[in-house]
Amino acid sequence: MDGMARDGGLASRVSAGGGRRQWSAAQKAAIVAESYATGVRVSEVAARHGVNESLVFTWRRQARTLQTMEASEKANEELRSPPASFVPVLLCDDAAADQRQQRVAGSIEIAVADVSIRVTAGVDAATLAMVLAAVRGVG
Template sequence: MSQVQVISGVERRRRWSDEQKQAIVAAAFAPGAVVTEVARRADVNSGQIYRWRRDLRMEPSGFAEVVVSSAGPSDISASVIDVALSDGTRVQIAAMTPPELASAVVKALVHR
């Protein structure tokens, strides 16, 4: 006759709120961060963090990530806003462009 071992205890599957997922993903992809170290601290697999990042990108949030850098000359007439979309599309908008027009250009690119 064979034996069967029954292991009882707390369920291992955990539930993460969207806010927790966003915090872990943001920490994992912060400048200088290492995904595997963040995963170890959060007690998740690093592949799970990449999955959450992909899933969170698919959710329409109405906001876009903006990175501000000080590359190039400080001459205001030469200043441009460089917009890079996730599909690889890039557009440069003069810094002196009215905000309404810049917003309309970005919206047109996103919704095409």
């Protein structure tokens, strides 16, 4: 047997033992994609491939769920590694600020809420990002 049974002009896949048919992910994806084509009925696609219409709808739902999960994973990844962004900088002319600047040459001071963070040259960007995220969460 060549794996195909023909009845009434419809080709359907059957296993050699007469059990359930196995569809690869690529085959399912192709059938689902075909079922979304403009002007095509799911029942026609199902009949063309020798599967029950409800199975095509199940595969479509699974594909949507997979896409949603992948989008969610991507969003979570973006949250774990936030993009670099610009923050407002306030320049002040008071004497205390001048003294602090002279004490630590090549550093900046970041004020977030009521917290002040001094950053010196060569600070690890990932560490600074974690510190700022923590301060923002507290403030």
